[in-house]
Amino acid sequence: MMDAAGHVAPDKVARAVDEIAAFLGERISRSAAVCEQHGKDLTWNPGDPPDAVAFVQSTEEVSRIVRICAAHGVPVIPYGTGTSLEGHFSAPHGGISVDLSQMNRVLEVHEQDLDCRVEAGVTRKQLNEYLRDTGLFFPIDPGADASLGGMAATRASGTNAVRYGTMRENVLNLTAVMVDGEIVHTARRARKSSAGYDLTRLLVGSEGTLGIITEVSLRLYGIPESISGGVCPFPDIESACNAVIMTIQMGIPVARIELLDEVQVRACNAYSDLGLKETPTLFLEFHGTEAGTHEQSETFGEIAQEFGGGPFDWTTKPEDRTKLWQARHDAFWAGKSLMPAKEVFSTDVCVPISRLAECVVETKRDLAESGLFGPIVGHVGDGNFHVLLFCDPSDAEEKGRAKAFSERLAMRAIAMDGTCTGEHGVGVGKKPFLEAEHGPGLQVMRAIKAALDPGNIMNPGKIVAV
């Protein structure tokens, strides 16, 4: 079926493409440029182009494509906005990329039920724009304007998961095409159910390896009456982390609590003209009633002081908050502006919050010893942080050092009862760590993959692939 390099046989691809072109017409492309763009992500992960890209417009089209590909043993790889950081849409065995970006309709909004149903290609910003007049919003915010299907497939989260949860908690139901072309709705619209296996949660985070997500039903939230936010400097990482732990433990419903280390603060000062003290700093946001957000902000200020931090400079003015969070979202570009010629490699560990300070401190020591440049930003309310590693792509030695560092980081997090990936997913990049992280659980995952995709055509080479 595959040649020596593991690539699907060209004649099988050709036949599948012909059969698909019969109903997609111009919407399937074999252009080298289109294929290249659909195989390589934003990071230094090596990417393999698919043999063709199908631009689909309905679940039924996806179903027909999957049936055809299954019949010919040709891989199918879903593609959203291409903002993956772990090579999720690379096609190491070739095959057909299913580009869902034209499936971008908001199908239903149920204001009374605080939920909606969208096609997989709708992006989070598009959804929030659509919801603007309803008083509702969808909170999950991974930074990039990712597609909601892609966010579901990678179990994405971001800055306000500490308050609103991740895609795991906020996807109510999925429409997915399984390998036999069957269209499955994983749940109904009730807020909770005990009716059988949780297919929704099984597909959330499955990265296209069990089925292709074509529609997503999501929880929505009322836009808070009042939002307050601000920044709080700390003398060191430990005191910042301890203030976070106390905040969570006291049950203060913080909406965002982000750590920037002194390197990242310096980068943001330079890039976004923030004028902050260059020391470990928390960015915070509180959502609630006016009285509630004021109370929460004041209480946090007292906690910060108790741990030697502060002053906590907070405001409810939208323009000041917007500048702050824009700077936080630009952390990647701020780092990059300090190292314009370098490529970036993002790490994504998550540990129990009690181990966070220890994990960050050890990681910073390792970074210094490795001679690497890497600002740190963290969704610290969840124990999740990223080191943005900058490397010269043409310098094999430096790349090797960065790779070894990121491997040590993943194993350090796992040793602290954490995970190698808090929100980016496994893709190709984190496959080597799953054995250490899951032990015999990995065999259970492989049994599920084999049962639901016996021909191994659903995004092969990812997550549980050997």
Next chain:
Amino acid sequence: MMDAAGHVAPDKVARAVDEIAAFLGERISRSAAVCEQHGKDLTWNPGDPPDAVAFVQSTEEVSRIVRICAAHGVPVIPYGTGTSLEGHFSAPHGGISVDLSQMNRVLEVHEQDLDCRVEAGVTRKQLNEYLRDTGLFFPIDPGADASLGGMAATRASGTNAVRYGTMRENVLNLTAVMVDGEIVHTARRARKSSAGYDLTRLLVGSEGTLGIITEVSLRLYGIPESISGGVCPFPDIESACNAVIMTIQMGIPVARIELLDEVQVRACNAYSDLGLKETPTLFLEFHGTEAGTHEQSETFGEIAQEFGGGPFDWTTKPEDRTKLWQARHDAFWAGKSLMPAKEVFSTDVCVPISRLAECVVETKRDLAESGLFGPIVGHVGDGNFHVLLFCDPSDAEEKGRAKAFSERLAMRAIAMDGTCTGEHGVGVGKKPFLEAEHGPGLQVMRAIKAALDPGNIMNPGKIVAV
């Protein structure tokens, strides 16, 4: 392997029991009384006794038992506290009941991380008793003092799921024994992860059909600084439901919002001496700071008034709140005291909240037309409600009417995009509705079951069984 009635062959059972007795000694019993008690739940579901009951004390013992049973093709059925309402631990094919009640140790409490790890036989009250001095608590409260392993296995929830979620959201990690005896830890202790398939959520709600849960790691919460609560009468079901919808939509973080219809209020008045007006009534609770719970209570009072309800009579006095919630938990017994000679049958539908009033009103009409007695209580913040049907067990005609009613109710909820079971699970009782609820998803569930339990020995006859 099985006889004509589908019962496993006695010689296989005998050999398995002998091999298990070799290391469990007196802790495996074939006494008829013990077997009877381990096969029949509290409801009118017919129960089948297992052939033997093994009282286990460790995950390793469970692993050895499962290996032995797998080798002989003998069913294994997990048993916690026996508070199931859907025949989960009935043994229609015979086999060995694995009683986990002696696995009742709290293994770890991580106060900084707000989590703990317990053996599956620990009950929720036992855990909260253990946590008393830490300032933390575990909120999920299905009424009965169920085991935490059983609650995970059935995806239980209860009165405060509207604020804290269900077992789906609150189980962080499970230890489970799979059919090959392998001991799997489904996740690590990080609050979030994107590292592969969500085995935790796959096992939560799988009712022992994929593996036996032996340990549960749970989220904990700080005991709120202030709790306020009270009751609010409404002129009719619709206005009560509309007040609930508005409360949720405004983002008021209500901790409990329970509907009792006028029949249930009458029963509670009689049983618990509440002196309430006999009209549809909401029981509410708010958790937060003192200022927060006062603000929330006042705001809810205004909402109630807007929909013709009220006055909302609330208090922060613990003794008054305790009486109220004890009465709510005693709703079952209150109903039973009105109909002492009858058996009870609990229904458990859950619908989108926008359909709740319609579903309850139609159900009450059906109840009247069917000539059945059934008070209604509902976790209405989630759209979940129960009709407690009372029947004379010796009156086949009345039982038939009740069964037909409960079937119509399940199908009514499914037609409203809801579920036949919000929190009790499928077990034996709700199996007939899964095809209507899940369509082709049921085949996906069956493929997973076949992959993880090819010999069909893990609690056979439940959920996806034909």
